Amino acid sequence: MASVSPIPADPLAALADTECQRLAARLAQDAFAAVFRMAVAPDSDVEAGALGELAGRCSNWSQAGADDDARALRLALLVNGLDAWGLAYTQAFQLTAIPALTALLGGLRTRLDAAADARFQQQFARIAEVEFAAVDFKVELRRSIHLALWHAMSACETAEQAEGLVRPLGSLLLGLNEQMPELGWRLIADALASIQISLLADPAASAIAQEGTRQLFAALRHALPGERHQAILAHSGRAVVAWQQARRARDAEGRIDA
Template structure:
């Protein structure tokens, strides 16, 4: 799972920041794989593929991983100083989210709902980016998902994200009281 996670983080960052590669990550992953003998490498490859191919395998890991990737890229977008920089991150982030929905037709929507809920919670918290660029980028992201995803799927994602946000708000009120 560690290698799968590192691989996915690396892919996300290379796409979002227009990098050809993250050389230190490539070296790390290569170094880990070269230590395996042929049998171990075959087993590794089978497990690696299974994590990707079977939606429900390591689902908690997948939720945490995608939440981390999506929120990290969203925060990077929120820190941008120009409209071009915002668009340069929003476009690949939205594409990653749409691709996740396609790659995981049964459970992908839950991962997207989790990510959108956490973005909304960040916006409602004191840690929210206050810049107009960050707000515009967030609106662009939600609009791109609304247009790219089937309407029923998008509404389901928003409904679940909304439930999580309401639960967070209620928990926040109770802990503040």
């Protein structure tokens, strides 16, 4: 992979611009965090009210789109994001299900009439089937998921616990390479850069975090084709260098101001 081809135009950008897509990813993350807390500490009375309120917020944001197609896309982005978070966490933490997530997703769909549901399914399929459809959403979403699992691994108390999260995180990254031939490797590079930046930003990172990261990088090196792995390292390396340069510039500016 001697050169990096430019990212094709996003076919959904006219319906949801970059900021809208990134906001959808953040809303999906916040909504998933809420339902995951319900799974960890279930309380049926509290859960019913909280789920209704959460579904209402998601629905209201979706309905703020400019037209029917934009509204359908907003909902499809949220559902896609919630699905991705749910799949990642059920695999990483060996869960059979997250009932509150299932209820939330069902509640969002049951609000739609037949025509709205058809538009939703069309937009949902485009996100899933076209690699660069909603590309800003996919980058923001995957970065958040990968970093969340990495932070969970870093917080483990034992090496065995950490290894139990390194494996599903590695599988998740390798799956992107298989599912998305053009975008997947870029998402892996983004994940590796984000992880390296997190370590560089925290000199006190635990030995478990550092060892888990080493294991993750080694597993990817062995599993990925050599040329693809080198392209990922080059891409992530440029992002890390850019972050380091920006930090040094901020530090220098701070010293001058002082």
